[in-house]
Amino acid sequence: MLKFVLRRLLQLIPVLFILSVLVFSLVHLVPGSPIDVLMGDIRDPVVEAALIARYGLDQPLPVQYWRWLTNLLQGDFGTSIYSREPILHMILARFPNTLLLAFASAVVALVISLPAGIIAALYQNRLPDFGAMGIALAGISIPNFWFGILLVLLFSQYLGWLPSMGYVSPAEDFGAAMRHLILPAITLGTAMSANLTRLIRAEMIEQLSQDYVRTARAKGLGERMIVGVHVLKNAMIPTVTIIGIQFGGLLEGAVLTEVIFAWPGIGRLAVDAVYERDYALIQGVVLVAAIVYVLINLLVDISYRYLDPRVKLG
Amino acid sequence: MAQNTTAQHSTAQGAAAPSPAEPSPATAGAEPVLTVRDLQVSYQTDDGPVPAVTGVSLDLAAGETYAIVGESGSGKSTVALALLALAPIVGGEVRLAGRDLAGLSRHELRRLRGREIAMIFQEPMTSLNPVLTLGYQLIETIRLHQPLDRAAARGRAIEMLEKVGISDPARRLAQYPHELSGGMRQRVMIAMALSCNPRVLVADEPTTALDVTVQAQILSLLDDLRAEFGTGVVLITHDIGVVAETADRIGVMYAGQLIEEAPTADLFASPMHPYTRGLLASVPRVDLPPAGGPLAALHGTPPKPGKAPPGCPFRPRCGEAMDVCSTMPPLTRQGLRSVRCWLHDR
Numbered sequence: 001m002l003k004f005v006l007r008r009l010l011q012l013i014p015v016l017f018i019l020s021v022l023v024f025s026l027v028h029l030v031p032g033s034p035i036d037v038l039m040g041d042i043r044d045p046v047v048e049a050a051l052i053a054r055y056g057l058d059q060p061l062p063v064q065y066w067r068w069l070t071n072l073l074q075g076d077f078g079t080s081i082y083s084r085e086p087i088l089h090m091i092l093a094r095f096p097n098t099l100l101l102a103f104a105s106a107v108v109a110l111v112i113s114l115p116a117g118i119i120a121a122l123y124q125n126r127l128p129d130f131g132a133m134g135i136a137l138a139g140i141s142i143p144n145f146w147f148g149i150l151l152v153l154l155f156s157q158y159l160g161w162l163p164s165m166g167y168v169s170p171a172e173d174f175g176a177a178m179r180h181l182i183l184p185a186i187t188l189g190t191a192m193s194a195n196l197t198r199l200i201r202a203e204m205i206e207q208l209s210q211d212y213v214r215t216a217r218a219k220g221l222g223e224r225m226i227v228g229v230h231v232l233k234n235a236m237i238p239t240v241t242i243i244g245i246q247f248g249g250l251l252e253g254a255v256l257t258e259v260i261f262a263w264p265g266i267g268r269l270a271v272d273a274v275y276e277r278d279y280a281l282i283q284g285v286v287l288v289a290a291i292v293y294v295l296i297n298l299l300v301d302i303s304y305r306y307l308d309p310r311v312k313l314g
Numbered sequence: 315m316a317q318n319t320t321a322q323h324s325t326a327q328g329a330a331a332p333s334p335a336e337p338s339p340a341t342a343g344a345e346p347v348l349t350v351r352d353l354q355v356s357y358q359t360d361d362g363p364v365p366a367v368t369g370v371s372l373d374l375a376a377g378e379t380y381a382i383v384g385e386s387g388s389g390k391s392t393v394a395l396a397l398l399a400l401a402p403i404v405g406g407e408v409r410l411a412g413r414d415l416a417g418l419s420r421h422e423l424r425r426l427r428g429r430e431i432a433m434i435f436q437e438p439m440t441s442l443n444p445v446l447t448l449g450y451q452l453i454e455t456i457r458l459h460q461p462l463d464r465a466a467a468r469g470r471a472i473e474m475l476e477k478v479g480i481s482d483p484a485r486r487l488a489q490y491p492h493e494l495s496g497g498m499r500q501r502v503m504i505a506m507a508l509s510c511n512p513r514v515l516v517a518d519e520p521t522t523a524l525d526v527t528v529q530a531q532i533l534s535l536l537d538d539l540r541a542e543f544g545t546g547v548v549l550i551t552h553d554i555g556v557v558a559e560t561a562d563r564i565g566v567m568y569a570g571q572l573i574e575e576a577p578t579a580d581l582f583a584s585p586m587h588p589y590t591r592g593l594l595a596s597v598p599r600v601d602l603p604p605a606g607g608p609l610a611a612l613h614g615t616p617p618k619p620g621k622a623p624p625g626c627p628f629r630p631r632c633g634e635a636m637d638v639c640s641t642m643p644p645l646t647r648q649g650l651r652s653v654r655c656w657l658h659d660r
């Protein structure tokens with residue numbers, strides 16, 4: 001087990017290296033530079049040249065990359081050109097917020113899609129199935145941000161039950177934190193639940209036709225136990241994979257959701273960084289997101305071992 | 315030879331006969347533990363009904379082995395599932411220990427399955443749940459039907475695994491199906507099926523997926539346990555050679571019907587139905603005297619359910635077909651034997 005984890009972490013190294021090259025090139029290929037942002041309306045070539053020299057932007061790209069990489073290896077992500085804060089610090093401050101949002105969204109998605117998928121499978125091609133699948137299709141077709149805006153209009157503007165945006169730390173005021181969490185989590189979670197419902201339905205239908213279900217019936221087991229234990233445990237194996245993959249998608253979806261709801265996560269940090277052409281910050285955010293993504297996939301693989309005894313880690 | 319009893323005609327499409335055929339009185343004396351009368355099973359599909367079984371009657375005594383043989387698609391598995399009310403029975407009746415399955419509620423049926431009548435399947439690979447331990451699956455079955463606590467059920471599970479010849483049973487309980495060989499898995503299935511001491515065990519091609527030496531072991535294990543527990547066994551196979559040693563009686567199925575039934579030795583010695591003779595021709599056996607009649611190998615394929623021509627469904631493949639074969643032959647009884655063929659309608 002430990003060996004498996006270590007090996008997977010070692011495999012991470014070349015992936016991260018390639019990723020760092022990609023991110024670096026992409027960021028520097030995008031037109032516009034942080035100097036433009038810093039200079040604003042000032043038109044002074046001397047100041048501009050000084051700034052460019054100060055941030056090393058006059059160096060050839062490979063040299064800039066090398067400097068960034070060597071600093072990175074010492075744990076130095078650089079400082080934001082704009083806020084002058086250390087980048088690692090900025091990311092670590094925002095990251096738990098995004099994780100909280102992503103996790104809450106995953107819970108929302110499961111709470112919706114698990115029962116919906118199971119019921120749709122059990123009532124295949126009958127009314128409950130059509131209902132669940134219709135809603136899932138709607139969920140896939142409706143743009144996420146639009147749904148978020150509708151939720152805000154209904155629950156905060158019209159009914160006034162929930163705050164329309166912002167973030168409160170759970171450590172400060174748990175109740176307020178949850179109220180702020182609900183709308184963004186529903187927005188993001190429903191987006192994920194549409195696909196998940198379809199997946200769970202298909203997987204349940206597939207599993208219900210397996211031989212072991214016939215065995216369970218032949219030994220006199222009730223349908224509730226057959227579905228709830230025998231079938232569900234098998235159906236969860238691919239479902240967990242998809243949740244893991246979609247968790248990466250959740251981080252992605254978090255960008256939009258965080259912008260709509262003024263949620264201080266790394267999604268918004270990334271958007272701001274792109275607007276400001278804050279090279280080091282963009283690079284840092286993407287790299288950290290990639291690391292987290294890979295780590296989540298590792299977690300998924302490990303959880304396999306507990307769900308599927310046929311899978312051998314190593 | 316013996317008295318002639320002509321049973322009621324039954325149409326190919328399986329309209330229920332007014333008075334169902336009486337099968338051979340082989341179980342005379344003892345009350346049969348399982349009786350099947352003119353069973354009709356039809357699956358509902360998107361392409362319309364599939365009448366997979368259109369007339370099967372049989373009796374099974376406690377401790378007896380009754381083999382059902384026939385080519386693939388003849389409806390054997392459908393009969394097997396119908397015995398547990400797991401296939402859509404549309405006519406006839408199945409009585410288990412005197413109780414008509416049709417009169418039972420879903421709840422009563424569930425209590426019957428696994429306790430009074432148990433089943434094992436062809437594919438030991440997929441018949442066990444791949445993500446649950448053997449212990450879980452065994453103990454679940456035992457506790458479903460017996461008022462035992464976990465520890466006692468575990469003891470019973472270990473005892474059953476020992477009985478089916480699995481070494482180190484306590485350790486096996488923690489293992490998963492994929493950690494066992496096919497033969498071992500089938501042994502576990504047998505242990506599970508017999509754990510509640512059912513009156514009847516239905517074994518649907520239990521050795522087809524196993525290699526030959528393991529096949530023989532599993533068959534003799536089944537036979538030993540049948541003798542020990544007094545379980546009636548319905549043994550289903552497409553390979554008539556497999557049941558020569560263990561079956562007391564054999565029923566031959568063709569296109570959803572039982573077309574011949576006889577004590578095993580009689581059937582091998584003198585098959586009556588041309589189809590049975592064809593089946594035997596495909597099993598060269600040196601240890602049995604030459605069968606009474608020409609052994610012409612089978613050609614062609616059996617009809618799909620509901621697609622048989624009117625009359626005898628075997629007619630298109632039969633070397634001895636006559637004009638009269640375009641009407642359905644009755645099931646004719648001759649002593650302990652019965653046959654559904656105009657050649658023997660005397």
Ligand SMILES: Nc1ncnc2c1ncn2[C@@H]1O[C@H](COP(=O)(O)OP(=O)(O)O)[C@@H](O)[C@H]1O
Nearest residue numbers: 357359364366385386387388389390391392619
């Ligand atoms: N669940 C089902 N739905 C529709 N048709 C079926 C089903 N199961 C079996 N059949 C059909 O019924 C016929 C008999 O099948 P089966 O009982 O499995 O035969 P055997 O076990 O002798 O091979 C076949 O033609 C098969 O295609």
Ligand SMILES: [Mg+2]
Nearest residue numbers: 390391392519
């Ligand atoms: Mg079969």
